[in-house]
Amino acid sequence: MNGYEWIFYGGIMALMAVGIWAILSRRNLIKAIMGLVIIETAVNLLLVAVGYVNDRSAPIVNGDTGLGDSPVGEVVDPLPQALVLTAIVIGLATTALALVAAVGYFRSTGTLELKSFTYGRTDETEVKE
Amino acid sequence: MMERSTIQRSLPALAISILIAGTLFLAFVEIGFGENKVDSEDAVANRYIANGTTETGSSNLVTSVVVNYRGFDTLGEVTVLFLAATGVGAMINLLPEDGKKRSKGPKPSLIMTQGGMLAIPVIALFGTYVFLHGHLSPGGGFQGGVIIATAFLLYLIAKPDAKTSHRTLSLSESLAGLSFIGIGLIGLAVSGIFLDNVIEGFGVLGELVSGGLLPLIYIAIGIKVGSEMSGLVEKMRGDAS
Amino acid sequence: MTVDPVLLIVIPLVAAFLVPITSIFMKGLAKWIPLLGLIGMAVVMALDFGDLYDGPVTSITGGFGPPWGISIIMTPFGGLLATGMIGVALFVMISEIDGKKRAHQTVYNTMVMMATTGAVGMVITGDIFNMFVFLEITAIAGVVLAAIPRDGHEKGLNWRGAAVYALVGGVASFLVLAGIALLYGATSTLNIYQIAERIEGVDTFVVGAAFLTMFIGLGIESELFPLNGWAPEVYRGSKWGTGSLFSGVIGKAGLLALLRISFVVLSPGLENGIVMDILLWVGAATYLFGEAAAFSSKDLYRVLGYSSIGVFGLLVASFSLGVADGIRGGTMLLLGHMLAKPILFSMMGFAGRKKKGDVPLSSLKGLIRSSPSAGIIMTIGILALIGMPPSPTFWGKYFLFSAAGSEGQWLLISILIIGTLFEAGYLGRMLFNIFDTRKERKADTLPLARGIMGALFVFFIFLIGFLPGPLEDIITFVIAELIDPLNYISWGSI
Numbered sequence: 001m002n003g004y005e006w007i008f009y010g011g012i013m014a015l016m017a018v019g020i021w022a023i024l025s026r027r028n029l030i031k032a033i034m035g036l037v038i039i040e041t042a043v044n045l046l047l048v049a050v051g052y053v054n055d056r057s058a059p060i061v062n063g064d065t066g067l068g069d070s071p072v073g074e075v076v077d078p079l080p081q082a083l084v085l086t087a088i089v090i091g092l093a094t095t096a097l098a099l100v101a102a103v104g105y106f107r108s109t110g111t112l113e114l115k116s117f118t119y120g121r122t123d124e125t126e127v128k129e
Numbered sequence: 130m131m132e133r134s135t136i137q138r139s140l141p142a143l144a145i146s147i148l149i150a151g152t153l154f155l156a157f158v159e160i161g162f163g164e165n166k167v168d169s170e171d172a173v174a175n176r177y178i179a180n181g182t183t184e185t186g187s188s189n190l191v192t193s194v195v196v197n198y199r200g201f202d203t204l205g206e207v208t209v210l211f212l213a214a215t216g217v218g219a220m221i222n223l224l225p226e227d228g229k230k231r232s233k234g235p236k237p238s239l240i241m242t243q244g245g246m247l248a249i250p251v252i253a254l255f256g257t258y259v260f261l262h263g264h265l266s267p268g269g270g271f272q273g274g275v276i277i278a279t280a281f282l283l284y285l286i287a288k289p290d291a292k293t294s295h296r297t298l299s300l301s302e303s304l305a306g307l308s309f310i311g312i313g314l315i316g317l318a319v320s321g322i323f324l325d326n327v328i329e330g331f332g333v334l335g336e337l338v339s340g341g342l343l344p345l346i347y348i349a350i351g352i353k354v355g356s357e358m359s360g361l362v363e364k365m366r367g368d369a370s
Numbered sequence: 371m372t373v374d375p376v377l378l379i380v381i382p383l384v385a386a387f388l389v390p391i392t393s394i395f396m397k398g399l400a401k402w403i404p405l406l407g408l409i410g411m412a413v414v415m416a417l418d419f420g421d422l423y424d425g426p427v428t429s430i431t432g433g434f435g436p437p438w439g440i441s442i443i444m445t446p447f448g449g450l451l452a453t454g455m456i457g458v459a460l461f462v463m464i465s466e467i468d469g470k471k472r473a474h475q476t477v478y479n480t481m482v483m484m485a486t487t488g489a490v491g492m493v494i495t496g497d498i499f500n501m502f503v504f505l506e507i508t509a510i511a512g513v514v515l516a517a518i519p520r521d522g523h524e525k526g527l528n529w530r531g532a533a534v535y536a537l538v539g540g541v542a543s544f545l546v547l548a549g550i551a552l553l554y555g556a557t558s559t560l561n562i563y564q565i566a567e568r569i570e571g572v573d574t575f576v577v578g579a580a581f582l583t584m585f586i587g588l589g590i591e592s593e594l595f596p597l598n599g600w601a602p603e604v605y606r607g608s609k610w611g612t613g614s615l616f617s618g619v620i621g622k623a624g625l626l627a628l629l630r631i632s633f634v635v636l637s638p639g640l641e642n643g644i645v646m647d648i649l650l651w652v653g654a655a656t657y658l659f660g661e662a663a664a665f666s667s668k669d670l671y672r673v674l675g676y677s678s679i680g681v682f683g684l685l686v687a688s689f690s691l692g693v694a695d696g697i698r699g700g701t702m703l704l705l706g707h708m709l710a711k712p713i714l715f716s717m718m719g720f721a722g723r724k725k726k727g728d729v730p731l732s733s734l735k736g737l738i739r740s741s742p743s744a745g746i747i748m749t750i751g752i753l754a755l756i757g758m759p760p761s762p763t764f765w766g767k768y769f770l771f772s773a774a775g776s777e778g779q780w781l782l783i784s785i786l787i788i789g790t791l792f793e794a795g796y797l798g799r800m801l802f803n804i805f806d807t808r809k810e811r812k813a814d815t816l817p818l819a820r821g822i823m824g825a826l827f828v829f830f831i832f833l834i835g836f837l838p839g840p841l842e843d844i845i846t847f848v849i850a851e852l853i854d855p856l857n858y859i860s861w862g863s864i
Contacts, residue, residue, distance in 0.1 A: 004162050004163055005157070005158050005161060005162035005163075006158070008162050009154050009157040009158055009162060010154060012157075013150040013151070013153055013154040013157075014150070016146075016149070016150040016153065016548070017146040017147055017149075017150035017151075018146075019146075020142075020145065020146035020149055020150065020541070021139075021142050021143055021145075021146040023537065023541055024138075024141075024142030024145060024146065025138050025139045025142035025143070029533055029537075032537050033537065036537055036540045036541060036544075039540075039541060039544050039545075040540075040544055043544045043547050043548050043551070046157070046548060046551050047547075047551050049157075049162060050157075050160070050551050050554060050555040051174075052162065052163050053163055053164070053165050053166075053167060054163035054164075054165075058267070059178065059181075059189070059190035059191055060188060060189045060190065060191075060266065060267065061182055061188045061189075061190065061334075061335075062188045062265060062266070062335045069182045069183065069334065070178070070179050070180065070182065070183075071178060072168060072175070072178055072179050073168055075178055075190065076167070077166075077167045077172075077174045077178075078174060078177055078178065078181070078190040078191045078193075078194050079173065079174045079177060079194055079199075079554075079560070080551070080554070081191045081194075082191050082194040082195040082199060082202075083499055083550075083551075085191075085195060085206075085269075085271060086195075086202055086203070086205075086206045086499075086503060087547060089206050089209060089210055089271060090206065090209050090503070090506045090543070091540075091544075092210075092213070093209050093210060093212070093213030093506070093510055094213075094506070094509075094510065094536065094539075094540040094543070095540075096213050096217050096361065097213060097216055097217060097220070097510060097513045097514070097532075097536050098513075098533065098536035098537055098540060100216075100217050100220045100221060100224075100517075101220065101513065101517055101529055101532040101533035101536050102533050103224060104220065104223065104224050104225070104517065104526070104528075104529035104532065104533070105526070105529040105530055105532075105533045107224055107225045107226075107526075107529075108225050108526025108529050109526060109529075109530075114530070114533070114534065149545075149582070149583075149586070152578075152579045152582055153548060153552070153579055153583070155575065155579070156552055156575060156576045156578075156579035156580070157552065157555065159573050159575060159576050160552070160555040160556055160576060166555075166558050167558070169558070171558055171559075171568075172558035172559070173437050173438055173558065173559045173560065173561070174558065176438050177438070184434075197432055197433065197434075198432055198434055198438055198439055199432065199439070199440055199499075199500075200431065200432045201376075201431040201432060201439075201440040201500060202440065202497075202499060202500055202503050204383065205491070205500065205503035205504060205506075205507060206503060208383055208386070208484070208507055209503070209506050209507055209510060211386065211387070212386075212481070212484055212507065212510045212511055212514070213510055215389075215390075215477065215480065215514075216477070216481070216510060216511075216513065216514035216517075219474060219477035219514060219517075219518075220514065220517050220532070222474070223474065223517060223518065223519070223528075225526060296394055299390040299391075299393075299394065300390070300391060300394060302390060303387050303388065303389075303390040303391045304391070306383075306386075306387035307384065307387050307388070310380060310383055310384055310387070313380070314380070316433065317374065317376075320433070321374070322429075322430055322431065322432070322433050323374065323376045323380065323429070323431045323432075324431050324432045324433070325432065325433035326432075326433055327433075
């Protein structure tokens with residue numbers, strides 16, 4: 001316990017709360033997508049934070065970093081960094097698709113507001129034979 | 130139905146978001162930050178750090194995890210990107226016409242055109258460097274590919290009317306993806322394990338030619354990501370013009 | 371005969387990467403490459419299926435065994451589900467072979483294949499982060515599928531579904547990822563089996579938080595109440611095949627992931643049985659909500675969508691009873707739903723194919739006269755979904771009721787009865803319309819491929835309904851997997 005977890009995790013979770021709040025409370029698609037991107041960023045930071053070890057260096061072994069071939073006890077956890085790479089790519093893909101879908105929604109309805117988000121009951125179009 | 134006011138909607142949303150984020154915060158504080166967990170024998174990462182260089186031949190341990198130990202994830206990740214590129218292209222084709230005319234915007238200035246043309250080869254070269262040295266230094270196929278795509282983007286900004294070959298892009302994308310799987314299948318054929326790095330001892334640790342099949346996979350990923358991201362940019366331009 | 375199960379993923383990926391090349395050089399062929407990929411998956415699955423009778427089929431990737439590399443462990447439950455998923459995808463794709471030119475068929479077929487690949491990957495992988503990657507493949511393919519409109523559909527509802535699913539699915543997967551980060555921080559491993567082994571040493575609050583994120587994330591994917599607001603939007607605006615995939619493939623993968631993570635991995639780290647109780651009542655509420663909403667909907671696409679939501683609830687409830695008969699019933703219900711729902715979607719899509727917006731109940735009117743084969747196939751599908759003997763759903767409900775009765779869960783039984791009444795209500799309405807021949811209708815021929823696939827699934831319904839015996843060996847393994855985590859952990863150490 002050195003107090004850093006309050007700063008790091010507190011900041012990350014504040015971002016997360018902002019993102020979730022934005023998605024739940026905004027009906028504007030673009031604002032909701034911004035919320036999604038904020039959540040993605042928070043989770044990416046979270047992964048890196050989980051792998052950090054105090055006072056250690058990046059897990060790269062070569063002449064310049066001065067680490068041996070087997071740097072046990074000298075480097076941080078490489079696994080979460082590998083996961084973050086994947087998570088960033090996935091976040092990009094999700095955001096790109098969501099944005100295109102938002103453009104499509106805007107062009108077909110003329111608005112970006114998602115009205116009656118819950119269960120699609122209202123704005124029931126009259127069914128004609 | 131009456132439209133609820135913003136505050137009425139915001140308060141429950143606030144409660145839910147604070148509940149989720151707060152729970153996670155307390156749980157992560159319980160786990161601790163910066164504590165040494167990797168040195169214990171139980172941690173999977175311990176093996177990556179202790180034997181990563183000898184078992185995979187890569188001096189960048191993150192690369193050894195991304196491409197070798199967890200190479201299957203990376204194949205999935207490449208697929209995600211492929212799906213996104215294909216999907217965005219298809220969805221842009223599906224977009225309804227809104228009948229609006231878009232102005233072309235001002236022509237790029239001389240500085241933009243000439244400076245861009247000067248910078249593009251340098252950026253592309255740097256991107257190639259990044260993915261070729263993925264097993265030695267920070268970076269790798271994804272980062273290098275994205276850098277190459279920025280060169281492509283710069284080209285489109287500098288020369289908005291330029292014709293680009295969609296065919297070449299999707300051809301190189303497909304071939305790079307197939308070579309990634311092909312390299313994986315070499316492992317399946319030789320040792321019966323998909324994506325096995327069958328020649329991990331090849332080369333001298335820390336030199337360009339080392340790491341066995343890792344650099345080859347990263348080259349394939351670099352080309353694939355570069356052409357995919359360029360394709361994405363190109364498709365989005367196709368919609369705007 | 372054993373084939374490396376990693377081929378279940380590799381073959382469709384090769385096919386997917388071949389699609390762009392083929393569309394450059396042989397344009398007409400490109401849309402059938404995904405079909406070849408699916409057939410390849412089906413062949414691998416058929417070769418491996420016999421081995422599931424002896425336990426899990428395993429493989430490792432990257433050259434390092436678990437927990438360092440990513441292992442593939444196709445448990446009999448996962449294998450059974452994967453077989454069904456591949457079947458549903460083949461049904462969806464082959465049914466559309468009718469010589470007609472459709473726009474975007476190549477992308478549609480590719481995404482059908484990739485959604486199936488992702489779902490199969492989710493159920494056979496032994497690594498929790500790899501599961502997340504496959505979840506994303508499924509979700510992204512799902513967004514594109516939701517954005518592809520029905521033939522001649524004009525309302526732009528597809529965009530609404532796609533946008534909502536992209537948003538909600540994105541939140542779901544990143545919450546799952548936050549849960550994965552938590553579990554990794556607590557156990558220093560990503561192998562599902564090793565996490566299960568170490569979970570008892572983890573602080574209860576941490577496990578609870580992980581359960582919260584996983585429940586929200588995977589609950590969204592498997593359309594559980596109250597996390598399923600997005601689902602009707604998707605069902606309403608997309609093609610019938612997309613509906614079948616969401617109910618038969620994408621949601622089912624989320625369901626298995628939810629069951630596995632909650633029961634096998636997280637449950638031992640929490641207070642006794644609390645996970646089961648939560649899921650049981652969430653499942654029951656979902657069932658009631660789904661069936662009631664289906665009963666009150668007018669658009670047939672949404673009726674079937676809500677009905678799928680109801681079945682998801684029923685499945686979660688029956689698996690969460692935590693007794694052998696509940697799991698036996700759940701497995702049968704799962705198979706019954708995977709066989710009956712695609713039939714209904716397919717025939718309904720055929721009957722309502724000329725509608726430009728929502729498809730009203732009346733478009734089924736006189737189907738038995740205008741197109742007898744479609745009418746008969748749909749009737750059997752409806753009866754199989756209610757649970758007329760002999761159908762898998764009948765066996766499922768039979769075991770479920772007896773399990774709930776022996777556990778003394780009278781509230782659950784009354785919920786089940788009310789839900790079944792709703793179900794009988796809207797399905798009965800559909801039946802009346804099919805047999806309502808008062809008004810003369812123009813004759814309408816069912817396309818051959820669609821008829822053959824429908825008849826094939828009807829055949830499977832009867833096969834499993836009359837001879838559920840051969841499945842019992844596999845169901846024994848399913849029970850072993852879900853009831854005792856120790857079995858599962860021992861399967862993971864290849």
